[in-house]
Amino acid sequence: METFRRLIQExxxxxxxxxxxxxxxxxxxxxQVAAYLVSGGGKRLRPALVLLAAGACxxxxxxxxxxxxxxxxxxxxxxxxxxxxxxxxxxxxxxxxNERFGNAASVLVGDFIYSRAFQMMVGVRDLRVLEVLxxxxxxxxxxxxxxxxxxxxxxxTETEYLRVVRSKTAKLFEASARLGAxxxxxxxxxxxxxxxxxxxxxxxxxxxxxxxxxxxDRASIGKNxxxxxxxxxxxxxxxxxxxxxxxxxxxxxxxxxxxxxxxRFDQVLGAxxxxxxLDYAREQAIGEAxxxxxxxxxxxxxxxxxxxxxxxxxxxxxxx
Numbered sequence: 001m002e003t004f005r006r007l008i009q010e011x012x013x014x015x016x017x018x019x020x021x022x023x024x025x026x027x028x029x030x031x032q033v034a035a036y037l038v039s040g041g042g043k044r045l046r047p048a049l050v051l052l053a054a055g056a057c058x059x060x061x062x063x064x065x066x067x068x069x070x071x072x073x074x075x076x077x078x079x080x081x082x083x084x085x086x087x088x089x090x091x092x093x094x095x096x097x098n099e100r101f102g103n104a105a106s107v108l109v110g111d112f113i114y115s116r117a118f119q120m121m122v123g124v125r126d127l128r129v130l131e132v133l134x135x136x137x138x139x140x141x142x143x144x145x146x147x148x149x150x151x152x153x154x155x156x157t158e159t160e161y162l163r164v165v166r167s168k169t170a171k172l173f174e175a176s177a178r179l180g181a182x183x184x185x186x187x188x189x190x191x192x193x194x195x196x197x198x199x200x201x202x203x204x205x206x207x208x209x210x211x212x213x214x215x216x217d218r219a220s221i222g223k224n225x226x227x228x229x230x231x232x233x234x235x236x237x238x239x240x241x242x243x244x245x246x247x248x249x250x251x252x253x254x255x256x257x258x259x260x261x262x263x264r265f266d267q268v269l270g271a272x273x274x275x276x277x278l279d280y281a282r283e284q285a286i287g288e289a290x291x292x293x294x295x296x297x298x299x300x301x302x303x304x305x306x307x308x309x310x311x312x313x314x315x316x317x318x319x320x
Contacts, residue, residue, distance in 0.1 A: 001043070001314050004307035008051040011065055015047045018069040022116055033101055033109040037076060040092050046071040046176045049201075052311065053180020053194050055304035056296075063124050064183050071176045073117035074137060078144070078172075080110035085148065086231050090224050128182050136175035143167025152232035154254040158239050165206045166199060173202025177308075193298040197308065200292035204315045207285035210235040211278050212319070214269055230262035236284065237277040238268075244275040282316070289316045 005012065023034035047068030054064040082088070083096040084103045090096060098106040114137075121130050146164045150156045177198030181191035213228045214237060228235050234242075234257055242253055249271040256264050272278050289312040299305045 001318075004052060004310050004314075005048065007303055007307050008048060008055065011051045011068070012044060012048065014062075014065045015044065015051070015068040015072070018065055019072060022069060022073070022120060023113070025112070029101075029105060030109055030112055033097055033105055034113075036097060036100065037080075040094060042072075042076075042092065044068075044072060045205075046075055046172055049173060049176040049198060049311070050179050052304050052307050053177045053198075054183050055180070056194075056299050056302055056308060057181045057184035057186040057190060059180065059184035061183065063126075064180065066120055066124060067129065067179055067183065070117045070120045070133065071172060071179075073113045073120070074133070074140070075172060077110040077113040077117070078140060080106045080113070082144070085144075086227070088227065090227075126182070129179060132175050132178055132182060136171050139167050139171045143169070143171065147233070150234060152258050152260065153234060154242060154257040156234040156239060158236065161234065161236060161239055162203070165203055169206040170199045170202030173205070174198035177201070189298050193295050196295040197292045197312075200288045200295060201312055201315055204285045204288035204292065204312070207236055207281050207288065208316055208318065210237055211281050211285070214272060215278055226262045226265040226268075229256065229265060229268060230260050232257055232260040236281040237272050240280045241272050241275050241277040244277070245271045246274070249274070285316045289313065 020038060023030075023038065025031055025034070050064055050068045050071060079091070080097055083091060084098045084106050087098075088096050089099045096106075097109070101109075117133075121133050124130075143164055143166075146160075147168055150160065150164060174195050175198070178191055178195040181187075181194050210228070213225060213235065224230075229238075238253060238257065242250055245253065252264070252267060253271060255261070256268055292312045292315075293309050296305055296308055299308075
């Protein structure tokens with residue numbers, strides 16, 4: 001990860017400045033929650049993707065810094081709302097905003113961040129940028145609702161689950177990569193190539209998150225293991241296990257999903273390991289990363305293109 005971050009370090013620092021400046025408000029509670037969110041860090045993966053894609057398309061301006069902050073704001077607002085819906089208490093190794101400030105504050109500050117993001121989009125004065133981000137935000141909202149409909153549903157199919165992933169998570173990766181080409185005024189071919197890259201990259205990220213929810217280290221991933229299970233989410237490892245585990249284990253898994261019985265985490269993990277469900281999910285993520293790299297074929301050779309390739313390798317090789 002540090003390899004591609006070094007290439008865009010100056011721009012990333014500028015994005016961080018934009019984030020801090022644009023979260024300013026005369027309302028004390030907004031300032032308080034915003035400061036808490038900024039101090040919590042985050043990898044800034046989506047802004048990095050905007051910067052790298054813009055560099056790969058030869059962009060020479062500075063608007064990509066503003067857009068990098070916009071996609072981070074959309075991501076942050078989504079997380080604030082998700083944590084309320086999921087009743088999460090831990091993210092990035094510390095209390096979630098809803099745990100610290102309450103659900104009402106989290107939802108309303110999330111709304112503020114969304115609206116600030118749209119103010120910033122307008123400031124770029126590029127209708128195509130607005131179109132891409134407005135479309136992405138709408139699809140993400142649809143994905144959140146689709147995920148809600150799938151909660152505590154042991155009959156969710158792999159196809160249905162991947163639709164949720166591509167809408168809720170991968171869509172913002174797709175938009176971030178596409179925007180690099182849009183800002184550079186590049187060809188439709190390269191715009192579509194970067195969009196496909198981002199979509200496959202985002203899918204790979206989510207599938208690895210699915211694996212880490214069962215096999216990661218709590219201190220490293222910054223959240224409680226088994227959170228997905230507690231929330232009744234049928235992620236890819238569970239979906240695979242429900243089709244391939246022993247008959248008795250399938251019955252147990254169905255019950256656990258329906259009840260969100262995180263106290264049976266060890267039993268579930270054992271079933272997942274015995275039928276190769278975690279390996280299966282990781283293999284699917286590796287396949288998505290390979291598709292992401294292949295999508296970059298229309299781009300000219302450059303340090304930025306190489307870094308996008310490194311980005312895909314990071315997506316599936318990480319442990320956090």
